[in-house]
Amino acid sequence: NFRHGSRSCLCPMASAFHVWKVSDYQGHRAAKKEGECSFGPHFAVGSLEFQLQLHPWLNKWPEPGALFLRLVAEAPESRPEAVKVRVAFHLPELAYSGTVLLRDTAARWQGGFGPQDPGALHDALAAFQGHELTIEVTVDVLEIARRNETTLRWPIVDFQEFRVSNASEAARIGFHGWHSRRFEVRSSMCGTLAFRADLHPNIDASGNFYVSFKLERSDPQLKELELQYELGLEELDYLEASVPLRGSRGEWSRALGLAGRPTACSALAFHQGRVTMKLVVRVGLGRLVQPVEAPVWTDYVSHQFRYLLLSAAGPHVVGYPELHDGIESMDGFSGTCTWNVNRVESLLLDSGVDPGSVQCVDYGGSVEQPHPREVLEKFFAEPGYAAKLVVYFCGHASDSGAWCLRWKPKGEKYAADITIEPHQLFEWRAALPKQASPVPLEVIVESAGAGAWCLAAKEAGLIGRVLAACAPGRNAWARWDGSLFTEWLVGRGQALHDVKVPGGPQIPWEYTRLGAVGPLGTRRLSTTAAGGANLKVKGGIQSLSTTATSLPGAAFGSMSPVSPVRPTAMSPTSPASRSERSWSASPRRRLVSTR
Numbered sequence: 100n101f102r103h104g105s106r107s108c109l110c111p112m113a114s115a116f117h118v119w120k121v122s123d124y125q126g127h128r129a130a131k132k133e134g135e136c137s138f139g140p141h142f143a144v145g146s147l148e149f150q151l152q153l154h155p156w157l158n159k160w161p162e163p164g165a166l167f168l169r170l171v172a173e174a175p176e177s178r179p180e181a182v183k184v185r186v187a188f189h190l191p192e193l194a195y196s197g198t199v200l201l202r203d204t205a206a207r208w209q210g211g212f213g214p215q216d217p218g219a220l221h222d223a224l225a226a227f228q229g230h231e232l233t234i235e236v237t238v239d240v241l242e243i244a245r246r247n248e249t250t251l252r253w254p255i256v257d258f259q260e261f262r263v264s265n266a267s268e269a270a271r272i273g274f275h276g277w278h279s280r281r282f283e284v285r286s287s288m289c290g291t292l293a294f295r296a297d298l299h300p301n302i303d304a305s306g307n308f309y310v311s312f313k314l315e316r317s318d319p320q321l322k323e324l325e326l327q328y329e330l331g332l333e334e335l336d337y338l339e340a341s342v343p344l345r346g347s348r349g350e351w352s353r354a355l356g357l358a359g360r361p362t363a364c365s366a367l368a369f370h371q372g373r374v375t376m377k378l379v380v381r382v383g384l385g386r387l388v389q390p391v392e393a394p395v396w397t398d399y400v401s402h403q404f405r406y407l408l409l410s411a412a413g414p415h416v417v418g419y420p421e422l423h424d425g426i427e428s429m430d431g432f433s434g435t436c437t438w439n440v441n442r443v444e445s446l447l448l449d450s451g452v453d454p455g456s457v458q459c460v461d462y463g464g465s466v467e468q469p470h471p472r473e474v475l476e477k478f479f480a481e482p483g484y485a486a487k488l489v490v491y492f493c494g495h496a497s498d499s500g501a502w503c504l505r506w507k508p509k510g511e512k513y514a515a516d517i518t519i520e521p522h523q524l525f526e527w528r529a530a531l532p533k534q535a536s537p538v539p540l541e542v543i544v545e546s547a548g549a550g551a552w553c554l555a556a557k558e559a560g561l562i563g564r565v566l567a568a569c570a571p572g573r574n575a576w577a578r579w580d581g582s583l584f585t586e587w588l589v590g591r592g593q594a595l596h597d598v599k600v601p602g603g604p605q606i607p608w609e610y611t612r613l614g615a616v617g618p619l620g621t622r623r624l625s626t627t628a629a630g631g632a633n634l635k636v637k638g639g640i641q642s643l644s645t646t647a648t649s650l651p652g653a654a655f656g657s658m659s660p661v662s663p664v665r666p667t668a669m670s671p672t673s674p675a676s677r678s679e680r681s682w683s684a685s686p687r688r689r690l691v692s693t694r
Contacts, residue, residue, distance in 0.1 A: 113240040113252045113377070115144040119151050124232040128155040141171055144238050147182070151234060152211055157221045162213065165221045168199075168236060169211030179205050180285060183242035188214050189235040193223040202242060242282060249284045251296070253376040258367070262300045281315070282380070284326075289385035290318045296378065297355060306367030310378065312344065313356030319402060319451030321348050325383040328359060333375040337364045343383075349445055352454035399541055399566070402451045405485040407478045408443060409471075411462040411494030411504040412436040417516050418495030418503030419547045421568075421577040424600050432495075433463060435577045439493045439545060439585040446589045456485070462494070464505030464514040471504055471517055472527060479528045482538040487563070493545040493585065500544075500551030500571060521555030529559070539563040539612065545585050547574050553610035565610040566619070576600050 119139040121127060127137065136158065139151035148171040157165050168186050172178075183202035189195070197214025214220055243250045255261050265278065278298045285291050293316035300308045310330065317324075324346065330339040344357045351357060367374075412420060413433040420432035440459060447457055460474055468474070475490070482488055495503040497518060507514040528540065540563035544552045549567035556565045568575040568584035576583045576598075584607055587595055595605050609619040 113145045114375075115142060115238050117142045117149075117151075117236050117238065119234045119236075121153065121232040121234070123230055124155075124227070125230060131155050134158065139234075144240050147171075147179075147240060147243075149238060151236065153234070155224065157217075162211070162217075164213035164217030165224050166217075166234065167211030167213045168238070170205060170208035172209055179243045179245050181205060181242070181244040181283075182208050182240065184208070185239040185241055186212075186214075187237040188220075189237075190220075190223070191233055191235070192229050192231070193220075193227055195220055195223050244283065244285065247284065247286055248379065248381045249282050251280060251282055251376075251378040251380070253280055253296075253298070253378065255374045255376070257372060258306070258370055258374040262306065265300050284380060284382050286382040286385060289321055289324065289382065292317050292321075292324070292382060294380070295356070296380075298376070299358075302361055304368070305365065306370065307362045307364060308367075309359055309361040311355045311358040312351070312380075313354070314348070314351035315455075316453075317348070319453075321385060322449070323347050323384075323386040324351055325385070327381045327383060329379040330359070330362065331377040332362075332364060332367075333377060334373060335364060335366045335370065337362070337366070339363075349448050349454075352448065399489055399543065399564075400447060400450045400452070401486065402453060402456075403484075403486040404452070404456065404489050405478070405482060405487075406447060406452070406457045407474070407488075407490045408440050408457065408459045409462065409474075409490065409492045409494070409502075409504075410436045410440050410459075411492075411502065413463040413465070413505070415464040415514065416462075416495045416503055416505045418497050418501075418518075420495050421545075421547055421575045421582055424576045424578055424583070424598075432577060435579065435582060436493045438581040440491075442581060442585060442589050442591065443491055462504035462506055462517070464507055467507050467509045467511075469509070471506060471519060475519075475524065476527055476531065479540070480531050485538060487539045487541060489541045489543065491543045491545070493582065496546035496548050498548065498572075500546070500548035502546065521552045522559065525555060525559035525561055537562055541565070543588070544568060545575065545582050548572055549575060550608040553608045553616045556610040557614055557616050560614075561610065561612070563612055565608075567608040567610075569605055570608055570618070574602070574605075576605050 121137070131137070133156040134154075135156075136152045136154045139153070141148045141150050143149075150169050150171055152167040152169060154165045154167075157163065158167070166188060168184075168188075170182065181202060181204050183200075185200045186198065188197045188199075197216055197220060199212055199215055201212055203212075239252070239254070241252045241254075261278070278300070280296050280298075281293065282296065283291055283293050292314060295313045295315050297311045297313065298308060299311065302308060310328070312326070312328075314324070325343065327341045327343045329341050331337060339360070339362060342359045344359060346357050412431075412435070414431075421435070423432070423435075440461075444457055444459060448454060458478070460468055462468060462471060478488065478490070492502055497503055499520060501518045501520040504517045504519070505514050506517045524542075540561060542552055542556070542563070543566045545568045547569065548571060549569050550571035550573065551567075553565045553567050554571060556563070566588070568582065578586075581591070583595060583598055583600075583605055595607065598604060607619045608617065610616050
């Protein structure tokens with residue numbers, strides 16, 4: 100009673116068109132009881148085999164429906180872990196068409212899946228009075244996942260149209276236009292790795308392209324990763340040799356991840372119509388590390404927090420940069436800020452913070468950005484499930500400690516100077532709609548006069564904490580590869596009491612949620628003790644790790660506020676004539692201008 104046929108469609112490896120004809124459907128239906136079904140023949144789609152099942156009286160369990168496509172069981176050693184399939188069902192006698200696109204485990208595919216609207220098909224079958232029923236299916240296997248390897252099929256219906264649509268703003272997009280697919284690889288060593296593959300189609304006039312891979316989710320302990328991929332174009336019979344990619348977790352997690360080699364297929368320049376790209380991605384070696392705690396003040400590092408890292412430095416930014424102790428970097432304080440932000444971001448990622456919880460925004464005036472207030476208010480208003488919000492700023496500052504930023508609006512030719520006074524930021528946050536459980540805010544300031552933010556937080560009654568690189572009205576110091584305070588904060592530099600700079604040691608300040616304001620002790624605890632230490636200070640108990648630094652014995656609450664006084668090293672100069680200055684470490688050489 101059954102006739103069937105199948106033919107390969109475009110690529111025999113992962114696409115097929117199959118026809119199953121059921122003769123004398125009415126007699127067949129009468130012979131079946133509720134729950135019984137007819138099995139169609141097996142048909143191959145590449146290395147996989149599928150089968151159709153027809154339930155004339157509607158199957159009710161485990162999935163309701165009349166028609167199913169199921170994966171035929173394979174030997175355990177060759178069975179995939181997961182499969183993504185797109186199926187188009189067509190029954191011409193019923194004028195019915197239905198689809199399903201699903202990624203699920205191979206075990207569930209062996210049970211079978213039907214069209215998304217099983218009720219409509221069942222109603223059409225119940226009303227059908229004909230004798231011959233034709234069932235047509237087009238099966239596209241789009242993804243096959245095995246241990247340590249995932250194979251992707253990426254069909255592009257019209258390659259030339261695809262290129263044109265991604266180059267509609269050719270002057271601006273070019274390398275930056277892309278098309279994305281997400282997939283996962285289950286690694287024996289590193290667990291489940293979630294990637295986003297980006298296809299960049301407009302790299303030259305020959306039609307060639309390249310693919311980049313961004314790591315979106317992984318084990319927080321992942322430190323480094325290596326993968327290899329093979330790229331093929333099915334219609335053009337093109338296969339690229341295996342390409343290895345290696346990088347740290349931070350490199351894999353940045354905006355576009357790591358990029359592979361451009362294709363070298365001359366036929367792409369003249370190809371019209373469909374192109375199906377096939378990617379085989381294999382995960383090789385990975386290095387896992389135990390999550391580390393921030394060696395200093397560990398309560399600002401947690402995978403439960405969200406972070407906003409701001410920087411604003413360079414020749415076009417007004418305000419005062421930090422002074423340099425010794426030789427400056429080639430980019431002056433701007434280069435130092437880059438080191439600072441990279442170090443803080445690396446510490447967060449190495450400590451298990453998800454890359455999606457860390458946002459970096461630069462206001463040096465060269466990159467188009469949203470308005471700083473918009474960025475800050477959005478960050479405050481959308482905490483998600485974060486237990487704390489942390490804002491880190493590194494850049495120029497005014498006499499009052501205000502942040503100085505150079506904002507270039509999107510689509511505009513010129514940039515504008517923006518200053519954010521300490522009280523303004525806290526007022527912006529207070530003006531937002533109140534939350535049932537307010538999320539604490541921690542502000543870390545790496546700039547001259549940073550202590551003013553501690554005083555403003557006390558006046559505002561901030562629920563949170565402020566860590567400032569120096570006292571109000573005082574200078575903070577930097578070296579070519581990082582600022583002294585940030586280096587100490589991430590556990591790389593010396594305790595600040597031990598660093599000799601002109602004018603005496605740099606003393607950071609702190610505001611605590613208990614309202615205490617004053618200097619922050621920066622001497623290290625002994626690392627020979629085990630466990631943590633609870634150090635009693637007036638105004639509360641500060642819990643510290645033994646790898647962190649201790650608070651001084653002096654009480655914060657007994658200290659009177661310090662009036663901001665501009666030191667001589669911060670003498671005012673106009674933005675046009677001011678240059679960044681550096682101090683020599685030698686006491687016989689005083690101020691050396693880089694002008």
